[in-house]
Amino acid sequence: MIDYKMELNEEQLAILNGEKGEVMQQVLETIVLFGDIFGAKRLVPVTHKDTHLVTSFGLGVLKPLYACMEKLTQADIKAQGYLTVDPRPIDYENVKCNPLEKFVFNKKMYSMQTEYEAYLTKLGLKDSNAFTCTCYLDEVGNIPKEGDVLSWAESSAVVYANSVLGARCNRNSGMLDLFGAIVGYVPEFGLVTDEGRKATWKVYVKTSKKPEAQILGSAIGMKVMEDVPYVYGLDAFLGEDLNDDVKSYLKDFGAATASNGAVGLYHIDNLTPEAKKQGESLIADDAKEYIIDDAELERVYQSYPVMWKKKDAKPNLVFIGCPHLTYDQLCQWTSAIVSGLKQTGRKKVTVRTIMTASPDVVARFKRTTKYQLLTDRGVHVSSICPLMYTNNPIARGLHNIATNSNKLRTYSTSRYYKDADLLNIITGKEGK
């Protein structure tokens, strides 16, 4: 048996002793050693059994992943609840690819997609629509309650679950998410504890108007890194109710804090559940301060490098929806594009534009007349992962990708644009 420091109960000791097989032993060893690094005193039960996994893509290179999946499924091991998973990397129906791209995706990159999805099904995949980074939306239904302990990964989903839903989850890595879901325990440390949820930064938003969610999140992420920020002043723009609009804003804000930094939890004064209940008692005594005004937001925005080969080129592909759009966001973009095109006298968008949302949100959207309005104007709606699509040498060579996602900007050569600028580009107003 491994050397470990934490206190384990009889059930856990039995697993570590190999009484439930070698694979379960290895799974729990990983969790225990991981928890020991953070001084976890014990493992605590996962109370929201349904898990969200970050690894949705069958990248051929991830051989350790498949070796592990093979071991798990051979041992007939399953997650205790159902699994939702990040978006699929490919959608040839709605995101057309040329033969070279298809060759690279099918043969070079995602050569294990079919096999990987078969593994996920055996382990407890919810259904074929379960591929989205926004598993917590009503349409998808993987929604923890306040105080629930989770074994999730996907940085944008974890930060949302912690901050907006008040659940408790560390920034687990891929594999650890699944392992916690299998054994039903996670180590008690960090964001699972009251102490770990205290804010060590006080962030003051002092902008003249509602900040772009993705830039504000980026600024805070780059400043506080993995710490917990308590944000003042944002309630002046967002109000004090977690309505659908606000939740959409916080989804995008959080994704930027998590990808441009490593934020797993934020508190918004007068708005997020713990801040509403506990207020400033959530702030640690020695919290540092960060003031964000218009100039600071502009500084951050201007710091983003343009990674296109020709920096002054025009965009030829636009991705909107990383993280996946909510239903309301799809509707708002539809109205904005229809109205923008009317103003410019155009019938269709001027740049190939793909909007991404979860399969369940897309299904709901398709039942409305807005779907036809949007697609008639040349916009494609997909449930693909924009990152997985854009992050390959072929896409980098073929496309100058524009996006309003700071996460996509960070992990690809996509160029970031503010929402209004992106709308102007795709409706032909300016900047194309």
Place this chain on the structure above:
Amino acid sequence: MKEFKGRVLAAGNWEGEAVVSHQGVNTLATFQNSALNNKPEVIVGDQNNQDIYGKNITGKALCLPITIGSTTGGLVIQTICAMGINPSAFLFSEHIDSLAASGIVLAKVWEKSDVIAIDQLGEEFLNTVKTGDRVKITEDGTVTVL
């Protein structure tokens, strides 16, 4: 020559070249291009980290505060260790973050990797060590900048 003592997460004796990032290393952005393309070495692909962008970190001691970014991070570290293109050592000035810790544990338990990891080396360590310096690591967590 200056000596630093950290906490041993994955022990080993090693001597070689340091590559230093003063900001958090975004694991996915750093490793993805090289891993995806089955490259024999990792050339850092993180556009937001000018300290190490474009540098070869395979077989080096990656000196960093923590890792940041996507929660694929641990799996990415496990994979590069399985591929044998990992930095020989991860030397963290701060307490290791959860994603890097996952990666190191996954690499140890599932890949039997010999990757070395030491954390809590302190801010002065990162202020002292420079890219290109030689560092000596001993299994008790001592890191000497030669």
